[in-house]
Amino acid sequence: MTTTNTTKNIDKATAGFPKCGMYGDYGGSYIPDALVPVMDEIARVYDECRNDPAFREEYMRLMKEYVGRPTALTECKNLSAKYGGARIFLKREDLNHTGAHKINNCIGQALVARRMGKTKLIAETGAGMHGVAAATVAALMGMECDVYMGSVDIVKQAPNVLRMKALGATVVPVEFGQKTLKEAVDAALQALIDDPTLFYLIGSAVGPHPYPTMVQDFQRIIGDEARAQMIERTGALPDYVVACVGGGSNAAGAFTGFLEDTDVKLVGIEPSGRGLEYGQHAASITLGHPGVMHGFRSYVLTDDAGEPAEVYSIASGLDYPSVGPLHAILKDSGRADYCYVGDDEALEAFTLLCQTEGIIPALESAHALAGGIKIARELTPDKTVLVNLSGRGDKDMETISKLGIFK
Numbered sequence: 001m002t003t004t005n006t007t008k009n010i011d012k013a014t015a016g017f018p019k020c021g022m023y024g025d026y027g028g029s030y031i032p033d034a035l036v037p038v039m040d041e042i043a044r045v046y047d048e049c050r051n052d053p054a055f056r057e058e059y060m061r062l063m064k065e066y067v068g069r070p071t072a073l074t075e076c077k078n079l080s081a082k083y084g085g086a087r088i089f090l091k092r093e094d095l096n097h098t099g100a101h102k103i104n105n106c107i108g109q110a111l112v113a114r115r116m117g118k119t120k121l122i123a124e125t126g127a128g129m130h131g132v133a134a135a136t137v138a139a140l141m142g143m144e145c146d147v148y149m150g151s152v153d154i155v156k157q158a159p160n161v162l163r164m165k166a167l168g169a170t171v172v173p174v175e176f177g178q179k180t181l182k183e184a185v186d187a188a189l190q191a192l193i194d195d196p197t198l199f200y201l202i203g204s205a206v207g208p209h210p211y212p213t214m215v216q217d218f219q220r221i222i223g224d225e226a227r228a229q230m231i232e233r234t235g236a237l238p239d240y241v242v243a244c245v246g247g248g249s250n251a252a253g254a255f256t257g258f259l260e261d262t263d264v265k266l267v268g269i270e271p272s273g274r275g276l277e278y279g280q281h282a283a284s285i286t287l288g289h290p291g292v293m294h295g296f297r298s299y300v301l302t303d304d305a306g307e308p309a310e311v312y313s314i315a316s317g318l319d320y321p322s323v324g325p326l327h328a329i330l331k332d333s334g335r336a337d338y339c340y341v342g343d344d345e346a347l348e349a350f351t352l353l354c355q356t357e358g359i360i361p362a363l364e365s366a367h368a369l370a371g372g373i374k375i376a377r378e379l380t381p382d383k384t385v386l387v388n389l390s391g392r393g394d395k396d397m398e399t400i401s402k403l404g405i406f407k
């Protein structure tokens with residue numbers, strides 16, 4: 001695991017809180033003219049929602065009664081007994097309705113869409129968990145839903161494709177480029193340009209303003225809950241908070257609850273896939289450079305021509321050549337560190353969690369766990385590491401089966 005950390009002169013305690021859609025020099029809105037009024041209207045309505053106690057009340061009611069929050073905090077006592085080191089705690093986002101953190105954001109954005117009078121949602125998906133969550137909220141709120149998904153991911157995450165269809169959504173295969181998450185976002189943005197009456201329910205802390213802010217706000221319930229649970233369980237804040245980073249929404253949620261606790265170390269784990277050669281990984285923060293993609297400025301992995309790079313990870317949800325602007329400023333300020341772990345390390349952590357704790361994690365979440373275990377092994381037992389277990393692994397069993405790990 002390699003760590004990068006660029007410290008510029010930015011206040012660490014406030015770095016992660018955006019001002020009008022800007023995270024320092026990152027974020028913002030780099031969009032075609034046709035989308036300017038669309039984003040302005042979402043920003044205006046979201047601002048209204050943010051300041052409306054009734055909106056918050058309904059969001060919290062759905063989190064409790066529909067999603068099943070608060071999610072559990074589970075200590076991995078067997079893992080610690082086996083390896084020593086710090087105590088490891090899991091924030092169990094896998095226990096949410098639909099099986100991942102994505103539903104926290106989908107409920108929030110669907111409430112915004114409903115207030116705007118929208119009747120049709122569109123979404124992109126990689127691993128399918130956001131697609132399932134979007135299809136779920138569309139069914140709940142009586143809306144139509146189209147989910148754009150790369151045809152490579154449609155094959156890789158087949159169980160989720162069926163779930164989306166069962167929920168009444170239309171899955172639209174995306175056949176250009178690498179046919180994965182980046183192209184699914186390209187296709188969804190184009191659909192919005194073609195029909196601005198749609199509501200684009202973005203699945204990560206990416207996209208033009210106000211999306212990164214909205215997603216961070218809706219996901220911070222993870223960190224807020226975990227902070228209170230850690231204090232209740234251990235009498236103290238965790239020493240480390242670790243989360244995997246694709247577009248960066250589960251990490252945004254887990255980190256935001258602890259941003260002002262500057263003694264708590266925040267670590268984002270990116271996928272180094274099969275290795276650090278071009279096209280074999282998706283370590284966008286660690287190996288990318290500042291640039292613009294999908295309407296926002298952040299770190300981007302590019303090819304020699306400056307175009308978004310080809311990316312790869314065994315975890316479809318981490319397979320994205322950029323990252324939400326929150327993480328760009330957290331990296332630059334030194335408030336968070338970003339490291340990478342590869343497919344093999346994630347698979348090892350996947351097996352370990354299955355067989356020592358009886359929990360089958362998503363392959364995305366297995367990256368966070370691999371990083372968390374490495375950190376914990378270097379520490380003494382009086383320290384604690386909180387790992388955000390972003391989702392469950394049912395969707396990945398086909399991929400695992402093809403690898404022939406379990407005979």
Ligand SMILES: Cc1ncc(COP(=O)(O)O)c(C=O)c1O
Nearest residue numbers: 246247248249250317364390391
């Ligand atoms: C279970 C799970 N964890 C993590 C991610 C990565 O997304 P993000 O970085 O936005 O949390 C995904 C994306 O599909 C996912 O399904």
